[in-house]
Every structure is written in structure tokens, then in C-alpha cells.
Amino acid sequence: MIIEIPDVWDDVAASHRKYLRSTIPKSLQKYRKHLVMGPQSRVVHDVRRYLRKHLRAIIEGDASKCIELAEGFDQLVGATCPERKSILRFLEKAFDYKKFRDKKAGWGAYALCDKARYSVCPYCHLLPTKTVTRNDEEAGYRPQLDHVLSQVKYPFLALSLGNIVPVCGQCNGPQMKFMKDFLNPVHLHPLKDAAVVRFSLKPAGKNSWTESLWAMREKMHCYEIDIDTAGDSAASQSASTFQLRTRYDDYLHDAYRIAKFAAGGRSAFSESVLATTNLHITLEDELGFPHTGDSYKHVPQGRMRRDVYFSQLMRSFGASPTAP
Ligand SMILES: [Zn+2]
Known part of the structure; x- marks a missing residue:
């Protein structure tokens, strides 16, 4: 990481949180039947309680808090937990990043990126991360959004602004960041750490x-x-x-x-x-x-x-x- 960009989303944070407040609680309700309940599913019960307790923080999306929430989730749902797959599937549906990512009209990744305060990749500081919205002549384009903490491992943080960074395709590609998350080993976090390089x-x-x-x-x-x-x-x-x-x-x-x-x-x-x-x-x-x-x-x-x-x-x- 070459530059820190803690204020990258400051101009859009309010709109994004409003979107999350209007969609996530309904979505959690809608997909709750996907979670199997029973006497053996203590962990499912705990995950529900965890989400209820921390939903506000997930929507607020502070970068340091996201790391705490990921660590708490790891303690709750271990790698060998039998319900892990179905819990992750449920969270992926409820926190629907793909829908947000592909949305070209209304509030989605394009609208978010369009208001980012920086347009150069913070990881390499070599390539631009500009957004051009669709118009009559051009299809438009936007930067890739990297999840500092993997959206596969922590789907409930896939829409939290403190976990999303606009980056270039090379840095986000399979030879570099891709699915890695920055918890282990710890890397510099563009939204909360100082760039010491x-x-x-x-x-x-x-x-x-x-x-x-x-x-x-x-x-x-x-x-x-x-x-x-x-x-x-x-x-x-x-x-x-x-x-x-x-x-x-x-x-x-x-x-x-x-x-x-x-x-x-x-x-x-x-x-x-x-x-x-x-x-x-x-x-x-x-x-x-x-x-x-x-x-x-x-x-x-x-x-x-x-x-x-x-x-x-x-x-x-x-x-x-x-x-x-
Ligand atoms: Zn880059």
C-alpha cells in the first residue's frame, strides 16, 4: 500500500448506509429460512444473535470494527463447523454483493465509485481507478472493488464501506490480492493505517x-x-x-x-x-x-x-x- 485513503467514501457514506438500512434487515428476514434450526444448531442460533447485536456496526462499516467483527465471527463459526457452509450461503444471499456490484441504475457500485474521493489505486499508486458513468456514446467503466477481508470468508462484511477499497485490476488480480484477506498475514489497510512506505x-x-x-x-x-x-x-x-x-x-x-x-x-x-x-x-x-x-x-x-x-x-x- 502506497497511500492511505481513510476518507475515500466520506461523500457517499450517508447514502450507502441509507441503502443498507433499507435492504439488509428485510433481506435477513427473507432468507432466514435457509438456516436450519434444531437442537444441534447452537451455532446457527449464535450467528443470528451475533448479527442482531452487530447489525448497526456492520452497516456503519468502520474499518477497524470490521476486523473485530471478522475475528468474532471466526470464533463463532470455526473452519470445521458442520453448519459453516450453510451459514456462509445464507449470509451471501442476505448481504447480496453481486446485486449491488452489477447495478447500473440506482444505488450500486457505479454510483458509489463515482463519488470516491480518490481515483488512483492505493495499493500500487500506479494505475487510475476512475469511474465514468454510462452515457449515450460510451458504456462507462468503474474500478474494481477489493474486499480487504475476503467476501467469501466474511460475506456479512461484503457491503460495509470499511471493507471496500477501489483498486486497479492488476492489484486485485489472481497474482496479487484476489481472495486473500489482510488478517493473516497482516497487511497495511488503506482505510485505517498510515502509509509508511x-x-x-x-x-x-x-x-x-x-x-x-x-x-x-x-x-x-x-x-x-x-x-x-x-x-x-x-x-x-x-x-x-x-x-x-x-x-x-x-x-x-x-x-x-x-x-x-x-x-x-x-x-x-x-x-x-x-x-x-x-x-x-x-x-x-x-x-x-x-x-x-x-x-x-x-x-x-x-x-x-x-x-x-x-x-x-x-x-x-x-x-x-x-x-x-
Ligand atoms: Zn493497483
């Missing part, structure tokens, strides 16, 4: 820093992008699951260009270009977004560009070459 350039391979590498005087292939997970095991899991080191290799050119820009000193560079071409190139032009605030979150690779720029500024103007 930091980017910078480092000497390629096993090479060490030299004065000229430090000053960005060497060619691009002498460098590689370093992704520092700050000793955080969840961040390290995320980097591994989403294959970030390999995927960011393809963006070395951008990192190298921005580090050189930082090493050259912004004003000197801008002034020389201005003098010869009458073009005023700003830091915002180079980065693709203003360097202050959260603007970097809204541009693919924004985090990497920002981190590389500031880490090189520190190297060139704020720290000695012996202290990388």
Missing part, C-alpha cells in the same frame, strides 16, 4: 554511494528505486503481495529525472530554461502536482515522485554523502 533512489545492485552518485552525476542505469518499508512487517507484506519493487522498476526514468531536477536546484534550472526558451518550468510542472499538501495522492506515481524529490533535496542540500 518511502521511496528514494539508491545505487544499483550492490554498489555503494560515491560522491558523483550522490550528486546525481551518473547515468540512469547506475541507480534503482529503493522502497523502504521502515521495518514495518505489514508494510513489508504489502510490498511483497503487490510486487511493488518489480513494478516500480519500470518507472526508474521518472524517479531519475526528478532526482536530477532536485539535485540541480530548482531555481537554477528554471532560470536557465527561462533564459533560453522563455518557458517558466515550475516544480509543479516537474512533479505533476503541487509539492505541498495531499495533491500527490491524486496523481499516479505521485507518492514516488514526491518522496524521490525530497530525499534528493536532503542529499544535495541538507545532508552529507556519508549519511545516506
